[in-house]
Amino acid sequence: MKLRLIWRRHYPHATGRVWRALTERDLLAQWLLPNDFAPIVGHEFTFMGEPRIRCRVTRIDAPSHLEFTWDDGEVESLIAFALIETTEGTRLDLTMTAEQPRAWLEEALTRIDAVLDNLIQDQAGHLWLISKKEDSCPSKVGSPTTGASSRI
């Protein structure tokens, strides 16, 4: 089974502007990480983070879909950005799909509530975790499961 994490954000900017920030190397470097990205399917590139992240472009459909693999040495996942034009600007859905996590990745501790409150399951049986509104700063978060957060 795969695990998916999704984030939904709304930006008050035209879709073309958001698309440029995702797919132009120098712009991408300014908000994400220094890189040698090119918008070509099959292009292999590296994000110069700590650690370095090895990636390969798997989908480019301007101006709405960008997907690339992501291997940071701990987990291999697929990163997918989907942009949808809205009346207020652009909705961005970021999906990270990973195989089942490995035990040695267990690090930081957060709350159990985050797991139970944010889990949904799609028809393929994959789990989706929706990031919580309190995790985000300027943007709205589409959260289909806003249950009560009682502590255990």
Next chain:
Amino acid sequence: MGNVAAHADVFRAIADPTRRAVLERLRHGELSVSELAGPFRMSQPAISQHLRVLRHAGLVRVDKVGRQRLYALNPKPLREVDRWIAHYRRFWTRKLEDLGKFLDEME
């Protein structure tokens, strides 16, 4: 800490909506099988089957109180799953914030 197989059990256990509903109900305290079965319109054997999966994954434990068996939530395996997720949640949440600020300033 857990291992990969244990994680597989946890994910399988929480993939089912009924089992998640059982966990949700157990957040408020221990319950017997009949108390758990009540709101689900399921037979007690069906609920017992779900409880077996949850126990196997270590998410639920049984306390024997007199002749009654009470089921209680064990949150530790879920915490371990959440630990794994926390790193990536923090990273991308911060980056998407940075993207928002960058879009505001972009020429």
